[in-house]
Amino acid sequence: MPAPDFVDLDHDRFHKVDRNIFVRRVVADCMSHGCTMVADEGAPLRNPRPLLEACCQYGADTDLTERDAILGHAEQLRGLLTPAAAAAPWFTTEVQEDPDYPSGRHVRTATFTRADGVTGCVFLAHDRRGCAIHRAALEGGWDFHQVKPHICRLFPMSYEEDAIVISDDYEDYDCADAAGAPTLYRVARDTLAAVFGEPLVAALDRVEATVPPPGLVPLGRRS
Numbered sequence: 306m307p308a309p310d311f312v313d314l315d316h317d318r319f320h321k322v323d324r325n326i327f328v329r330r331v332v333a334d335c336m337s338h339g340c341t342m343v344a345d346e347g348a349p350l351r352n353p354r355p356l357l358e359a360c361c362q363y364g365a366d367t368d369l370t371e372r373d374a375i376l377g378h379a380e381q382l383r384g385l386l387t388p389a390a391a392a393a394p395w396f397t398t399e400v401q402e403d404p405d406y407p408s409g410r411h412v413r414t415a416t417f418t419r420a421d422g423v424t425g426c427v428f429l430a431h432d433r434r435g436c437a438i439h440r441a442a443l444e445g446g447w448d449f450h451q452v453k454p455h456i457c458r459l460f461p462m463s464y465e466e467d468a469i470v471i472s473d474d475y476e477d478y479d480c481a482d483a484a485g486a487p488t489l490y491r492v493a494r495d496t497l498a499a500v501f502g503e504p505l506v507a508a509l510d511r512v513e514a515t516v517p518p519p520g521l522v523p524l525g526r527r528s
Contacts, residue, residue, distance in 0.1 A: 469505075
């Protein structure tokens with residue numbers, strides 16, 4: 306990834322934003338896209354490989370309140386997951402201290418190797434595409450907000466300390482800069498509002514209005 310191109314942001318918590326979120330593009334609907342992994346930690350793959358839900362392969366940092374909310378829906382989730390995944394650990398046991406997270410602490414969803422040999426987040430191990438947490442919410446009629454990890458919901462956007470940034474592995478997948486796709490900000494705008502509040506989106510809208518639309522500025526060097 307190119308270095309962030311930070312611009313000032315008028316917000317109580319976040320004081321800068323990577324300008325590239327208003328320029329770079331990403332596929333809006335993951336479930337209609339056949340994912341291909343084109344790089345690994347920024348190093349281009351000689352033979353890019355199809356990998357559905359590629360961005361979920363490593364698991365995700367999960368605030369302790371989100372972990373507890375997921376466990377509150379454990380019965381329904383076990384009914385969706387494969388028997389082996391249902392019985393496997395769902396989270397790492399090491400708790401990380403991190404003031405950026407709502408509770409100040411987080412764990413990580415565990416990874417799991419399916420029968421087809423593909424390793425990914427344990428919540429991918431069911432009979433359809435996508436996250437079992439999100440699927441459980443849709444099928445059970447409950448709100449996935451505050452349950453599905455917010456880091457997953459924000460991808461490929463992220464944040465660190467006082468900055469809104471792009472996830473480190475954004476360019477590893479072919480959804481990045483797909484022709485005709487909307488900008489990262491437009492795809493993530495509603496989620497940013499849901500996670501951090503409308504004042505952040507209002508501040509980001511003001512910055513977006515100062516950035517020339519994609520196609521009129523360089524998109525940055527692909528690493």
